[in-house]
Amino acid sequence: MNCEQIAELLPDYLQGSVTIDQAGQVEQHCQLCNNCAQDVAMWNKFALVPRLQPSPESRARFEAMLHAYRTISDERAGSVETARKSGKLKVAWSFFDWFRSPLGAAAWSVALLVIGVLIGARVGIGTKVANVASPSQSEELTAVHSELTNMRQLVALSMLQQQSASERLQGVSWSGREAHLDPQVQSALLHTLRYDTSVDVRLAALDALSRHGSQPQVRQGVVDALQEQQSPLVQVALIDQLAEWRDPGAAQRLRNFQQTPNLNPAVRQRAEWAISKLQ
Amino acid sequence: MNPVPDEDVMLQVRNGEVDMLGLLFDRYQTPLYNFYAKMTQDRVISEDLVQEVFLRILRYRQTYRPGTTFRTWMYQIARNTRIDQVRKTRPETPLVTEPIAPTSLSDSAQHKQEAATLQRALMYLPEDKRELLVLSRFQELKYDEIARLLGCEVGAVKVRIHRALQQLRQVFLQLESGAPATDANGALEDSRPSAVPPGRRLQ
Numbered sequence: 001m002n003c004e005q006i007a008e009l010l011p012d013y014l015q016g017s018v019t020i021d022q023a024g025q026v027e028q029h030c031q032l033c034n035n036c037a038q039d040v041a042m043w044n045k046f047a048l049v050p051r052l053q054p055s056p057e058s059r060a061r062f063e064a065m066l067h068a069y070r071t072i073s074d075e076r077a078g079s080v081e082t083a084r085k086s087g088k089l090k091v092a093w094s095f096f097d098w099f100r101s102p103l104g105a106a107a108w109s110v111a112l113l114v115i116g117v118l119i120g121a122r123v124g125i126g127t128k129v130a131n132v133a134s135p136s137q138s139e140e141l142t143a144v145h146s147e148l149t150n151m152r153q154l155v156a157l158s159m160l161q162q163q164s165a166s167e168r169l170q171g172v173s174w175s176g177r178e179a180h181l182d183p184q185v186q187s188a189l190l191h192t193l194r195y196d197t198s199v200d201v202r203l204a205a206l207d208a209l210s211r212h213g214s215q216p217q218v219r220q221g222v223v224d225a226l227q228e229q230q231s232p233l234v235q236v237a238l239i240d241q242l243a244e245w246r247d248p249g250a251a252q253r254l255r256n257f258q259q260t261p262n263l264n265p266a267v268r269q270r271a272e273w274a275i276s277k278l279q
Numbered sequence: 280m281n282p283v284p285d286e287d288v289m290l291q292v293r294n295g296e297v298d299m300l301g302l303l304f305d306r307y308q309t310p311l312y313n314f315y316a317k318m319t320q321d322r323v324i325s326e327d328l329v330q331e332v333f334l335r336i337l338r339y340r341q342t343y344r345p346g347t348t349f350r351t352w353m354y355q356i357a358r359n360t361r362i363d364q365v366r367k368t369r370p371e372t373p374l375v376t377e378p379i380a381p382t383s384l385s386d387s388a389q390h391k392q393e394a395a396t397l398q399r400a401l402m403y404l405p406e407d408k409r410e411l412l413v414l415s416r417f418q419e420l421k422y423d424e425i426a427r428l429l430g431c432e433v434g435a436v437k438v439r440i441h442r443a444l445q446q447l448r449q450v451f452l453q454l455e456s457g458a459p460a461t462d463a464n465g466a467l468e469d470s471r472p473s474a475v476p477p478g479r480r481l482q
Contacts, residue, residue: 011422011437014444015415039441042448046416048394054312058326062304062333069337070297151338173327 001029006036014043057166064170068158153182160188165198172204181212190221199231206237213245223253232264239267243274251278285349293340303349304333310418311357317413318361320402328364332357351427354420358410358428365406400451408443415440 006029012018013026030037152174159171172192175185192205212218219242226238242250257263258271285306291299308329315325335356343352401409414420414428415436422440426433 007441008437011440015422017421038448039444042444042451043416045393045397045451046412048390049317049397049417050394051309052313052316052322054308054326054329055322058308058312058329059304061326061330062301062308065330065334066297066300066337069334073297151334155334174330 001025003029003033003036006033010036010039014040060166061170061173064159064162064167065155065174067167068155068162068171071158072154149182153185156185157188160192165196165201168192168196168198168201169204172201172208175208181215181218186212186215186218186221190218190225193221194225194228199233202229202231202234203237206234206241210241210244213241213247219245219247219250223250226253226257227260232267235264235267236270239270239274243277246278248278251275254278286345286347289340289343289349289352290345292336293343297337297340300333300337303336303353307350307353311353314354314357314413314418315361317398317401317417318406318409319364320398324364328357328360331360335360348424348427350420351424354414354418354424354428396454397451400447400454403450403454404443404447408439408446411436411440411443412447 006026009018009022009026013023018026026036026040030040156171156175159167159174162168162171172189175181175189181189186209189205189209193202193209196202196205206222209218209222222238222241226235226242229235229238239254242254254271254275258268258275263271283302285303288299288302292303311329311332312325315328316322319325319328332353336353339356343349401412404412411425414425415422420428422433422436426436429436
């Protein structure tokens with residue numbers, strides 16, 4: 001067998017789905033052909049790559065997402081139910097009432113006439129009219145994407161309000177997926193950065209916001225958060241972030257911050273360093 | 280006792296028993312994580328993408344049709360999720376070309392190094408070829424499953440996998456010898472290993 005014939009067998013051989021005879025043919029060929037033998041050797045090398053395990057938090061994160069999803073679905077179902085009971089039924093009844101009125105009867109007659117004319121015209125023209133353009137695929141895709149974005153935002157907002165710090169952490173990570181930060185999510189993240197009780201959650205919020213430094217409100221929010229932080233760890237992280245954004249406007253705020261009494265010396269030093277970088 | 284088939288579990292999820300998705304998460308989070316880890320070489324992105332896949336499964340559970348293999352349907356979602364992620368991050372991926380120093384090593388250290396080189400070589404392949412190798416070798420998808428996933432003939436899948444393997448071999452040899460990983464046709468110029476922060480890089 002030549003290389004071309006072997007090439008046809010090789011993919012199946014690699015996945016172990018050839019007959020014993022065919023396997024023998026491939027192996028025999030590989031003893032003589034270095035090129036094909038190296039393809040097989042390359043495939044076998046994949047066995048060296050270890051199988052990885054996701055982090056233990058992954059399951060908890062999934063649970064938190066599922067929980068948030070259920071909460072949102074229940075809320076939605078509840079509001080739809082309420083709307084149905086109170087609003088839509090009334091609309092339906094008032095529609096039928098109107099239908100029975102003299103004005104409704106006149107409108108009904110006109111509508112029938114129009115429908116009759118339209119049907120006549122349509123039959124006359126033939127099938128040409130039937131080709132109504134459907135919405136393009138790209139429009140559908142855009143709709144799907146925006147729906148997913150909304151879903152992620154809802155999950156993030158719901159999780160940011162949870163009792164447990166780990167769920168709020170997940171909320172932060174969900175919020176950071178989008179290239180464009182929704183204003184509602186942005187304000188939730190800035191709120192978390194300032195007031196969350198857990199240092200880890202505040203740091204994660206800063207990390208999520210760090211990707212949106214091009215937005216002035218985000219930079220402003222991070223500067224504002226500095227004044228209220230008590231944890232040196234978060235203070236240093238905020239200072240580093242401001243230095244990284246190279247926003248000269250932040251230098252004055254950092255100078256004011258540096259004057260805060262009882263400031264941790266390491267934090268003061270970091271602020272000095274950041275000011276020198278921003279000038 | 281045989282475990283409940285994925286398809287039955289998914290139908291339950293589709294019918295509103297969303298908690299049953301946990302069972303599918305336990306079955307597939309590791310394979311999916313490995314799929315993304317091989318595609319991106321980034322732990323954090325891989326975990327994010329796994330979560331995103333399950334959010335999408337939940338959101339679009341009504342589109343799952345009875346009789347469809349769950350695994351194929353899930354990988355379809357996983358591919359789309361990855362495509363969206365690539366679209367968002369592509370402009371920020373500079374080229375990394377540090378050669379691996381040739382040294383004499385013990386067997387296990389050498390295996391480790393070969394595995395690392397192999398993973399780097401994978402990152403130099405174009406996305407579609409890398410995906411074919413990852414799906415067929417690491418995810419152990421059969422060629423007919425991959426063909427359904429990509430919407431092409433099984434024969435075409437086999438040919439493409441063989442070509443991808445040959446290209447990977449070339450890149451692997453170049454990386455091992457310390458040469459920059461590009462081929463004579465310049466076919467690799469668009470494929471660049473992602474810049475992964477050191478703390479997140481896979482071993």
